[in-house]
Amino acid sequence: MKTADFDFDLPEDLIALEPAKERSGARLLHVGEGMADRRITDLPDLLCEGDLLVLNDTRVIPAALEGRRLPREGQEGEGVAVEANLIEHLPPVNGFAHWKAFARPGKRLKVGDSLTFGPLRATVTERDQMATSLLFKTRAEAFGEALEQAGMPPLPPYIARKRAVREDDRERYQTVFADRPGSVAAPTAGLHFTEELLAELRKRGVEQTKVTLHVGAGTFLPVSTEDLGDHKMHKEWGEVGEEAAEAIARARAKGGRVVAVGTTSLRLLESAWDGTKVAPFAGDTDIFLKPGDRFPASDLLLTNFHLPKSTLFMLVCGYAGTERMKAAYAHAVEEKYRFFSYGDACLLKRLALQ
Structure with a gap:
């Protein structure tokens, strides 16, 4: 077929x-x-x-996150606006939450970059053509509650491209x-x-x-x-x-x-x-x-x-x-x-x- x-x-x-x-x-x-x-x-x-x-x-889960990539060493300003949709729960690292995500603009992210999504902080641990791995500075057992405060519903891409996610x-x-x-x-x-x-x-x-x-x-x-x-x-x-x-x-x-x-x-x-x-x-x-x-x-x-x-x-x-x-x-x-x-x-x- x-x-x-x-x-x-x-x-x-x-x-x-x-x-x-x-x-x-x-x-x-x-x-x-x-x-x-x-x-x-x-x-x-x-x-x-x-x-x-x-x-x-x-x-x-409210897997849609909006935030910023913090300025790199030697840079000034507020950093770059970033969106991330969590897509896969990875094994925790030293007890901290670790997720794979679709990130935009993904090409502007590098391993080691620091990101902030409201109360959540994360570091980029891996990048490939499809996804970005994020290690959060939140213990795995507390991550769900923190995500409820920081995230929004992960609407399908064809909707998210046409309108904003609403309450x-x-x-x-x-x-x-x-x-x-x-x-x-x-x-x-x-x-x-x-x-x-x-x-x-x-x-x-x-x-x-x-x-x-x-x-x-x-x-x-x-x-x-x-x-x-x-x-x-x-x-x-x-x-x-x-x-x-x-x-x-x-x-x-x-x-x-x-x-x-x-x-x-x-x-x-x-x-x-x-x-x-x-x-x-x-x-x-x-x-x-x-x-x-x-x-x-x-x-x-x-x-x-x-x-x-x-x-x-x-x-x-x-x-x-x-x-x-x-x-x-x-x-x-x-x-x-x-x-x-x-x-x-x-x-x-x-x-x-x-």
Whole structure:
């Protein structure tokens, strides 16, 4: 398969830069044997008693930092303005927090430079073409609390280039069930849920369980290879606890459907599949799901609309069928659905297992 096989025309104005006015205000394209235009609030009517929602409870850290490179020896002035997006937690050095980051202007940074981001201070320890390593002068165990004061939500690059990050993004770029800090991008299908919608689903007999996949910045990286077989997927850490594995087994035993909320939950469930069931799992996964793969761990997928030639569009094509998804996306474009992180959603029925 070629990357070009997963291209489609997407008008730029359909890429959502803002969330819906109300958290549960998104549209929902229901894709099964046919297609139906619905709303996220229709989920209680589309799911059945005994179905199980699998939610990703990762919490997005405020990984976007603005600050300055302090003047080097012999220089005067305030230094140079710097932006950094933390992307990977590195092992602490002598107990101090150590992170890899995308920095701008990266080319103007050198190893040994001192940076300040409000209450946070850091030293550049390594530079390459892609990223900058920063050693903070904050103990690793205290870094999370300090980051909450210094950082802002790490909005996707295509949004951050168009508008400033706002205080309301702290709430809207976080799910209402976020619990375990570690992501530098949101599990966006979960952004549509309110406490009221979750309560209504429980009232209808739709059960819920939680897993954790800490979303990395690699989710936004384009596929740079012509052949899909040459693409190297980024690693992300995830965990399926015993409670979640047992909830999935119970739902299946009762004839309920497993509904993966987001591609993050789906990738984790497939990583935890042991050949017969979803088993407890903890560790890194770099699974690359695409057409031709089997998806035995779930029955339905709730996800947002993804960008052309992205690994996530390849995933949904594998899950629900390439021709079906190309038709669904063409319909979504024609009906002006909103795409990507702050956009609308679709509920997909998995292809029958062969």
